Amino acid sequence: MIAIQVNSLSKSYGFYRIFEDLSFDIHPGECFALFGPNGAGKTTLLRILATLQAPSSGQFNIFGQDGVVEKDAVREIIMLIAHGSHLYDELSATENLQFALGLRGQSPAPPQIKRALDRTGIGAFADLKIRQFSAGMKKRLDLAKVILAQPQLLLLDEPYNALDHSGVALTNQLIQETLGRSGTVFMTTHDRDKATQIATRGGILQGGHLHLISPEQMTTDAIF
Amino acid sequence: MPFFKTIHWVVWKDLISEWRTRETMSSMLFFALIVILVFSFSFSMDQDAARQLIAGIIWVAFTFTGIIGLGKSFTSELQNDCLESLQMSPAPKGAIYLGKVAANFLFMLAVEILLFPLFVLFFNLDVIEAVGTLLIIFFLATLGLSAVGTLFSALTVQIRAREVMLPVLLLPLAVPVMIAAVEATRGALNGDPFSFYSQWIHLLIIFDIIFTVVSFWLFEFILDS
Numbered sequence: 001m002i003a004i005q006v007n008s009l010s011k012s013y014g015f016y017r018i019f020e021d022l023s024f025d026i027h028p029g030e031c032f033a034l035f036g037p038n039g040a041g042k043t044t045l046l047r048i049l050a051t052l053q054a055p056s057s058g059q060f061n062i063f064g065q066d067g068v069v070e071k072d073a074v075r076e077i078i079m080l081i082a083h084g085s086h087l088y089d090e091l092s093a094t095e096n097l098q099f100a101l102g103l104r105g106q107s108p109a110p111p112q113i114k115r116a117l118d119r120t121g122i123g124a125f126a127d128l129k130i131r132q133f134s135a136g137m138k139k140r141l142d143l144a145k146v147i148l149a150q151p152q153l154l155l156l157d158e159p160y161n162a163l164d165h166s167g168v169a170l171t172n173q174l175i176q177e178t179l180g181r182s183g184t185v186f187m188t189t190h191d192r193d194k195a196t197q198i199a200t201r202g203g204i205l206q207g208g209h210l211h212l213i214s215p216e217q218m219t220t221d222a223i224f
Numbered sequence: 225m226p227f228f229k230t231i232h233w234v235v236w237k238d239l240i241s242e243w244r245t246r247e248t249m250s251s252m253l254f255f256a257l258i259v260i261l262v263f264s265f266s267f268s269m270d271q272d273a274a275r276q277l278i279a280g281i282i283w284v285a286f287t288f289t290g291i292i293g294l295g296k297s298f299t300s301e302l303q304n305d306c307l308e309s310l311q312m313s314p315a316p317k318g319a320i321y322l323g324k325v326a327a328n329f330l331f332m333l334a335v336e337i338l339l340f341p342l343f344v345l346f347f348n349l350d351v352i353e354a355v356g357t358l359l360i361i362f363f364l365a366t367l368g369l370s371a372v373g374t375l376f377s378a379l380t381v382q383i384r385a386r387e388v389m390l391p392v393l394l395l396p397l398a399v400p401v402m403i404a405a406v407e408a409t410r411g412a413l414n415g416d417p418f419s420f421y422s423q424w425i426h427l428l429i430i431f432d433i434i435f436t437v438v439s440f441w442l443f444e445f446i447l448d449s
Contacts, residue, residue, distance in 0.1 A: 052312055071448070075314040084305025090241040102233035103313040103320075105226055129244075130304075138304075 001064050003028045003153060003184035004049065009058035011044055018044050019208045022058070026201070031175055031185040033199035033218070035192060040205045042188035043082075043157055049186060050080040050155050062153055076104070079151035081159060085138040089131035093117060093141050096130060100145055108148050116144040120170060135162040143167075146174050154178050156187035160194050172198045192218065230315040234323025235330075241300065242331065248296045252289045252335045259285040260339065264346040278347050279410035283402050285339070286362075287369065287395075290332045294373035295390050297328050298381035307381065310447065317444035321374065325436070328370040328377075336362050354412040361412060364428040365405035368435055372397050375439035378446050401435075404428045 004026040011018040018041040026032045036042050047053045049060065051071045060067040062074045087096045097113050108116075117123040120140040130138065139162050146154060159171050175185045175198050189195045195202070196218045204211045242248055263281050267273075301307040310320055340358070344351055351358065376394045380386040404427040411421025 050312055052308055072314060075312055078312075080308075080312060082305065082308070084308060086306055086309035087304050088237065088241060088306060089303055090244045091237065095237075095240065099233055099237050100309065103230060103309075103315040105229070105314065107229075 001028070002026070002061070003030065003063055004032075004186060005061040007059050009045075009048070009060055010056050011041065011048065011053075012056045017208055019205060019210070022210050024203065024210060024212060026184055026186065028063075028182040028184055029179050030201055031179055031187070031199045033195040033202040034186070034188045034205055035190070035195075035202060036188075036205035041208070042205055045205065046080070046082075046155055046157050046186070046188050050078060050082075051075055052080075077152040078155060079146060079149055079153075080155040080157070081139075081142045081146065082155075082157040083161075085130075085142060087130045087133075087138055087141060090129060092127045092129055093122060093133070093144075094126045096141065097144060097148060101148055104149055106149065112148065113144075116147040117141075119147060120144045121166065136164060136167060139163055140167060140170070143170060143174055146178075150181070150183075151178070152183045154183065154185045156185065156189075158189055158191075159187055160189065160191050168194055227316055227319045230319035231323040231326065233315075234320055235326045238297075238300075238324070238327035239330070242327075248293050248331055249335065251296075252293050252331065253338065255292055256285050256289040256335060256339050257342070259288065260342050260346055276410075278343065278349060279406045279413060281347075282340075282343055282409060283365070283406050285343075286332070286336050286366070287398060287402055288391075289335055289339075290328075290366070290369050290373060291391050291394065293331045293335070294328055294370070294377045294394070295387060297324055297374060298377045299386070302381065317447055318440045320447070321378075321440055321443035324378075325367075325370050325374045325439075328374050329367055332366045332370055333362065336366060349413065351413065353415065357412040357418065358409065361405060361408045361425065361428070364425065364432055365401055365408075368401040368428060368432045369398055371432060371435040371439055372401075375443060375446065378443065397435075401428065401431050404431065 002025050006022055006024050009022040010020045034042050034045065044053065048055050049062070049067065051067055051074055054068060063077055065073040067074050086100070088099070091099065094113055101108055114123060114126065117126050120143045122137055122140050125137065133141070154175070160168050163171060178185055187195065199218065200215060202213045202218045204213060267277065298307070301310060343349065373394055376390055380389045380393065383389050404424040408421050408424035408428065
């Protein structure tokens, strides 16, 4: 089964065309890194795959489920880590995890939550309200969500932003674990150096078109 | 996806957030207190005159106070893009809606129960025999307001002028609930036999069912768009 199957996908805002006629397949076990200049439509494409926006035309399937028609089924197997942390300021780290996973129909036991928080390096702040968290700590809490939810498709928008060296290493570890259980990772990033360490395939979105690139080409300056 | 667990999580999250900030309740209480004081100083009434007008005054205060709470219900989801996480959650959207309705209902009813003794005090009302009936009326009317108000709160949350748009859209739809609540409250405060105003309570029940069912089905479309 193909993890992400995109057929002739286009998106426009009024007369402004973001991208047109995108078609590509991503298979289970692949980590796909999407590059491109600011405003190229990387985040828009990611949000469409996350079922947050509808495409103007074309279709996409996530693990065989239609991303427009079978949204609910798709939402059960994906997780998006985006710029907005999706965290409630007045809840603690533990409570945020309980709530986020509760809405996914999961109820991890307190020791599981503690282990996930310890692994992300914020175990000592489990009971601290999110409004006292730094951007990096919020990002680590997002990673704790990934540890507990174990999504089949992980969608990452600029995953390395706000993370220190150990945070980057942890992100790459979690990506490897997702791929190891035949999951798929789709990330948008400007950080080619970090992405090329982990991505198995990539693409450059520019001028409304996607140019697919091999892992070898990702390290070639001329292609960017 | 467990339906009732989703309702539980949404109510739990809203109650815990409110308990820690007291943002919604305090603004609702403060506003309602001002309304009571303004009406109380504006009218110098004896008990009989008060009974004729007080039902309307009570529901004007409760409705506008409720709108303040309803307005905050979804704006709190805008922080850190939490609305997106509700949108892309695999949980049934109807359950998220009912969780929000339940939380809004609890906030509004709590404010009403806290404020009603002040109405009794400021307007010198004799309500001892009508307390049970009044509680039923408050319960039903507040349920109707929170059912339709929660839907419109979700509808207007992404609009820049949401503070204006929410009452503009909500109040015309809430008029039937308000009229039924005012008439039933007036009957109860006047000490009329229950059969004299029971039709208004039946109307409230019908509106509650219609508003809740229709809003339940529309919520998914509104959240996704």
